[in-house]
Amino acid sequence: MDLGIAGKNAIVCAASKGLGKGCAVALARAGVTLVIAARGEDALERTARDIRDSTGARVTTVVADVTTPEGRNRVLAECPAPDILVNNAGGPPPGDFRDWNRDDWIKALDANMIAPIEFIKRVVDGLIDRRFGRIVNITSSAVKAPIDVLGLSNGARSGLTGFVAGLSRQIAGANVTINNLLPGTMDTDRLTAFAEAASRRTGMAPADVIAQRLAGIPAKRAGTIEEFGAYCAFLCSVHGGFIVGQNLLIDGGAFPGAL
Numbered sequence: 001m002d003l004g005i006a007g008k009n010a011i012v013c014a015a016s017k018g019l020g021k022g023c024a025v026a027l028a029r030a031g032v033t034l035v036i037a038a039r040g041e042d043a044l045e046r047t048a049r050d051i052r053d054s055t056g057a058r059v060t061t062v063v064a065d066v067t068t069p070e071g072r073n074r075v076l077a078e079c080p081a082p083d084i085l086v087n088n089a090g091g092p093p094p095g096d097f098r099d100w101n102r103d104d105w106i107k108a109l110d111a112n113m114i115a116p117i118e119f120i121k122r123v124v125d126g127l128i129d130r131r132f133g134r135i136v137n138i139t140s141s142a143v144k145a146p147i148d149v150l151g152l153s154n155g156a157r158s159g160l161t162g163f164v165a166g167l168s169r170q171i172a173g174a175n176v177t178i179n180n181l182l183p184g185t186m187d188t189d190r191l192t193a194f195a196e197a198a199s200r201r202t203g204m205a206p207a208d209v210i211a212q213r214l215a216g217i218p219a220k221r222a223g224t225i226e227e228f229g230a231y232c233a234f235l236c237s238v239h240g241g242f243i244v245g246q247n248l249l250i251d252g253g254a255f256p257g258a259l
């Protein structure tokens, strides 16, 4: 399928690894010119090289923490008028809410609510003027089914979800869409980190932790960054214009609800 977005410009945040990288690769395959950001330079440059070599796309890197105003300024200086914006950042740590103070909450809100809203604020009027825009926020299945130890994530991402539900409907008439992609268990470094942490807590081998987790997913496996990227690229395509303000799970059937 021709996604119809060759020649468009995209910012993909937190894209040196994992789900952000999957989105960047899929957009590059569709002929999109990329600005990709992450904090660590080595992995970011490696990913940019891989994408250029495998797709021929133009890829600019920006070493930046996208949860800070300075980081966002640097990204937007490289691409002030993107057609496509993929918002992403690391997730907050697990824990018990009794141990979290105001700073912990502010950090989570900065990363998983305020950073995407600030990026949207900076680009949205240009998208409206140009009558084309696609914004995808990477959130989490925890928005639909909160995960007990991830209270910071449940809370911060729900704030973004509520905001997007309102804004997306105000701008859809200009062919500018905002949607949230909700990953369940995906095969990224995060899954390995989760397994290692659980192993330290329980004494179970990391491989057994992962096997147990995957056994609970109807698809009996983790999702891949390629699957995630393809979904994102479709939402960013010319065919995605009627998909507005949705929270789209990609979780192998793990969420048990009918709707």
Ligand code: NAP
Pocket (backbone or CB within 6 Å): 013, 014, 015, 016, 017, 018, 019, 020, 037, 038, 039, 040, 041, 043, 064, 065, 066, 067, 088, 089, 090, 091, 092, 138, 139, 140, 141, 182, 183, 184, 185, 186, 187, 188, 189, 190, 191
């Ligand atoms: P990952 O494999 O660990 O990759 C994270 C990427 O984000 C890396 O490129 C990292 O590079 C970059 N990054 C992190 N914090 C950043 C920041 N402040 N500024 C710029 N770049 C930053 O993670 P992932 O599994 O793809 O997860 C992506 C998001 O989806 C996270 O918010 C995660 O909580 C959420 N999620 C993931 C899953 C899953 O199963 N994978 C499930 C639900 C939700 P640097 O560290 O070099 O900056």
